[in-house]
Amino acid sequence: MNLKKDVCVIGGGVMGLATAYYLLKAGKTVAILEKAEIGSGASSSCDDMILLQSKKPGIALTLAMESLEMYRGLPDELDTDIGFLSLGGMVIIEDEKQLKIMEDFVKQQISYGLDVEIVGRKTLFKKQPHVAPYMKASTYSSADSQVNPLMLMRAFLHNGLKMGMEVFRYTPVKELNQKGDHWEVKGENDLSVECDSVVIAAGAWSAQIGKLIGIDIPIKPIKGQIAVTEQIAPIGETNCWTAAYIASKHDPSIMPDRSEYDKEIGLGFAFSRASEGNYLIGSTRENAGFDKTTNFKAISRMLEQTRKYFPIMNEVNIIRTMAGFRPGTKDGSPIIGPVDGFPGLFIAAGHEGDGIALSPITGKSVSEMVRGVGNHKRFDELNLRRFS
Ligand SMILES: Cc1cc2nc3c(=O)[nH]c(=O)nc-3n(C[C@H](O)[C@H](O)[C@H](O)COP(=O)(O)OP(=O)(O)OC[C@H]3O[C@@H](n4cnc5c(N)ncnc54)[C@H](O)[C@@H]3O)c2cc1C
Numbered sequence: 013m014n015l016k017k018d019v020c021v022i023g024g025g026v027m028g029l030a031t032a033y034y035l036l037k038a039g040k041t042v043a044i045l046e047k048a049e050i051g052s053g054a055s056s057s058c059d060d061m062i063l064l065q066s067k068k069p070g071i072a073l074t075l076a077m078e079s080l081e082m083y084r085g086l087p088d089e090l091d092t093d094i095g096f097l098s099l100g101g102m103v104i105i106e107d108e109k110q111l112k113i114m115e116d117f118v119k120q121q122i123s124y125g126l127d128v129e130i131v132g133r134k135t136l137f138k139k140q141p142h143v144a145p146y147m148k149a150s151t152y153s154s155a156d157s158q159v160n161p162l163m164l165m166r167a168f169l170h171n172g173l174k175m176g177m178e179v180f181r182y183t184p185v186k187e188l189n190q191k192g193d194h195w196e197v198k199g200e201n202d203l204s205v206e207c208d209s210v211v212i213a214a215g216a217w218s219a220q221i222g223k224l225i226g227i228d229i230p231i232k233p234i235k236g237q238i239a240v241t242e243q244i245a246p247i248g249e250t251n252c253w254t255a256a257y258i259a260s261k262h263d264p265s266i267m268p269d270r271s272e273y274d275k276e277i278g279l280g281f282a283f284s285r286a287s288e289g290n291y292l293i294g295s296t297r298e299n300a301g302f303d304k305t306t307n308f309k310a311i312s313r314m315l316e317q318t319r320k321y322f323p324i325m326n327e328v329n330i331i332r333t334m335a336g337f338r339p340g341t342k343d344g345s346p347i348i349g350p351v352d353g354f355p356g357l358f359i360a361a362g363h364e365g366d367g368i369a370l371s372p373i374t375g376k377s378v379s380e381m382v383r384g385v386g387n388h389k390r391f392d393e394l395n396l397r398r399f400s
Pocket residue numbers: 022023024025026027028045046047048049050051052053054055056057058059060061062063183184185186213214215216217218221234235236237238294295296335336337338339360361362363364365366367368369370
């Protein structure tokens with residue numbers, strides 16, 4: 013089949029769907045080519061957090077705050093429930109050393125405009141009556157929110173289909189050819205799409221797409237394992253992390269006493285109650301290639317840690333486990349923007365553990381870049397060229 017579209021999006025995860033949605037909304041014609049099922053990559057094997065407190069002060073935090081504002085309007089705009097909840101979040105602090113580091117981190121975040129504070133034990137135990145009594149303090153931000161990634165993707169998909177988007181499932185992209193001022197994207201099943209622009213949104217697989225035209229897109233999979241509990245009533249007012257989670261993302265020195273095994277699996281702690289009442293317990297950060305298996309040892313360690321922080325979790329059953337591939341870059345920031353030397357080619361990938369939070373702002377910004385509208389100078393620091 014031969015098609016003509018304004019834009020071809022490679023990858024049907026949250027990033028591809030969001031980008032396609034904002035392009036369609038602006039009047040562009042769009043096809044998405046997805047190698048498997050829509051949403052079958054990281055975007056359906058992840059936590060559900062629009063977590064601002066974990067973002068590095070700088071462009072990551074600024075974009076996350078803008079994305080959160082967009083999220084507040086999305087249920088109405090998409091005319092459906094996307095499981096958006098804004099219950100706030102707490103990063104639990106175990107000792108003086110963590111407290112010192114978190115105080116500095118919080119100060120920087122406040123200077124970027126985030127509403128966050130350090131709270132003492134009284135507020136911590138009021139908001140988290142089941143947290144282990146030895147905890148020292150906590151951070152609290154009312155901004156931390158969550159969304160159901162599956163409902164979000166379905167909403168982008170359905171709205172996109174209504175606007176004429178064409179979606180090709182089980183159609184891995186095999187060839188990417190630059191033909192003068194336009195592009196030819198060839199997928200399996202003899203599909204060929206001629207288009208003005210191409211957006212690479214293939215998550216952890218984006219490097220493979222780059223190879224098709226000889227460019228190095230330094231994104232690799234960072235595996236994360238998650239355990240899901242049965243549905244239970246809330247055990248606290250907010251979702252929680254520990255300073256260990258921030259440590260595993262930004263600064264391993266916060267947790268110098270971790271065991272070799274915890275370091276090897278990049279053990280962090282994220283604890284959120286999904287809109288249906290199941291708790292999501294995560295997660296690991298592993299360099300394990302594209303091995304998607306969950307393993308008993310890592311899951312056991314995650315649960316042991318959860319029961320230490322929240323002893324009440326000894327009484328709660330785990331109903332499933334899952335693993336996904338965060339699209340990771342060397343500096344932990346996404347790759348967003350045009351590719352030098354390849355007019356019409358754009359990347360929206362490499363969001364690591366922040367892709368759900370950042371999908372609306374990324375999709376909208378990339379849509380504008382493709383259409384040549386707006387000033388996107390601030391995205392220079394996220395351009396692929398920073399790695400060359
Ligand atoms: C354990 C875990 C917890 C997480 N928790 C959070 C969280 O709380 N908050 C948050 O913001 N983020 C979180 N993330 C990160 C988030 O899931 C990702 O950043 C986001 O889903 C990436 O979306 P994506 O669309 O770029 O990639 P993906 O969802 O992986 O989509 C890429 C798509 O491209 C397709 N593809 C690959 N190759 C080809 C090809 N050749 N042709 C066509 N299609 C192709 C794939 O099949 C896939 O569907 C978490 C991730 C994990 C693993």
